[in-house]
Amino acid sequence: MTTDTPARLLQLLSLLQTPREWPGGELADRLGVSRRTVRRDIDRLRELGYPVQATMGADGGYRLVAGKAMPPLVLDDEEAVAIAVGLRAGAGHAVEGVDEASVRALAKLEQVLPSRLRHRVSTLQAATTPLTSGDGASIAPETLTVMASTVAGRERLRFAYRAGDGTESRRLTEPYRLVSTGRRWYLVAYDLDRDDWRTFRVDRVSEPFATGARFTPRELPTGSAAEYLRRSIQRRQETYEFTVAFTAPANDVAARLPHWLGTPEPAGEQGCVVRGATGDPVEWLAVRLAMTGLDFTVREPAELIDCVRELGARLSRAGGA
Structure with missing residues (x-):
């Protein structure tokens, strides 16, 4: 029987974090206490912010559910x-x-x-x-x-x-x-x-x-800090500006493109434009744009346009087209 209340609460919380419903009787047996003590301990956990859901029935049951805030977790080794x-x-x-x-x-x-x-x-x-x-x-x-x-x-x-x-x-x-x-x-x-x-x-x-x-x-x-870093990198190395138009909503592009490359700006009904500057090789930028899995058109610079064309031709040849 666990007589130390804090230790018993931690043990109870560890059990509840297993994704299943625990009958009150089983919890009482595991903790070596009465069902009444289990109910009191459940109330204490709720006061601490843990969203414990109770179900009705002959034996009753308890389950830890998602709440509005993230409570502390108890982890085993x-x-x-x-x-x-x-x-x-x-x-x-x-x-x-x-x-x-x-x-x-x-x-x-x-x-x-x-x-x-x-x-x-x-x-x-x-x-x-x-x-x-x-x-x-x-x-x-x-x-x-x-x-x-x-x-x-x-x-x-x-x-x-x-x-x-x-x-x-x-x-x-x-x-x-x-x-x-x-x-x-x-x-x-x-x-x-x-x-x-x-x-x-x-x-x-x-x-x-x-x-x-x-x-x-x-x-x-x-x-x-991100903006300061971006400006610092631009000062230290030779950079170039680029403009890329996507035929996808700005939110979709933002989710697939690193934020430091630029913020997508809505353009038209279902498109957006990304304007940015980088010191990375144009080959890397071309591959990174292709990795979004979205259709896009490079508007500038000319070096990036040529690189995208060469990359597309190379991939087509590799695929047997």
């Missing part, structure tokens, strides 16, 4: 390891659609994982090789979780950094946001030694260290 491995695999390769929220979730989970489970996660990840798209460099998940923790906790971050030309330096920063471009992770931060805002490619960061010193976030020169 296998579930915690599975989630951590999945988040690590996605975060470490900047997979499109896996953004800062996933890294924050990973940081929270690994913060409370017992050492035995953390070792299991590391062993599983070392034994597997993910198949990812794009040419983004791999990143140690520990690097991302340290960075995400300092962003969330407004804590100064120190790390070693290797620039594109190979120059190595030590940086002390006030981290603002982590931004994923779909192929790479970037850190937008205020560099205290240079007294200015900077962007850092996370795959070039090593030895990240949370100093413990708190700070009040400064105001970015632009409205968002």
Whole structure:
């Protein structure tokens, strides 16, 4: 019999999170308490925000259903390891659609994982090789979780950094946001030694260290970290502008195209136009546009138009047309 009420509530919650209906008598037997105690514990869970649905009948039953808010979850060892491995695999390769929220979730989970489970996660990840798209460099998940923790906790971050030309330096920063471009992770931060805002490619960061010193976030020169990163990349490399018309609604295009390439603008009854700028090779942009699975027409630049034509002809030949 479980006499400790908090422990019994956690055990009850763990049972209810199994997707099935639990008869009141079975719950009472599992917990070693009376049915009346089970009903009281169910009421306590409801007060804590867990949407427990009761059904009428000879024995009665309880089921955890979807509610208006996301309550805390109770995970067993296998579930915690599975989630951590999945988040690590996605975060470490900047997979499109896996953004800062996933890294924050990973940081929270690994913060409370017992050492035995953390070792299991590391062993599983070392034994597997993910198949990812794009040419983004791999990143140690520990690097991302340290960075995400300092962003969330407004804590100064120190790390070693290797620039594109190979120059190595030590940086002390006030981290603002982590931004994923779909192929790479970037850190937008205020560099205290240079007294200015900077962007850092996370795959070039090593030895990240949370100093413990708190700070009040400064105001970015632009409205968002994503916009600041976009402008920063454009300043550092030769870019070109492009215009592409899609014969699909703007919402459909936005769901299939990385946001940093541009925001689809409605045009006509069922079409839209994307205008943007990038420093990526035109070959990569042509393939990325084709990966949307939507019909489109490139309006500019001429280099991208030629590339799309050549790509289409090459694919036709490969298909035997």
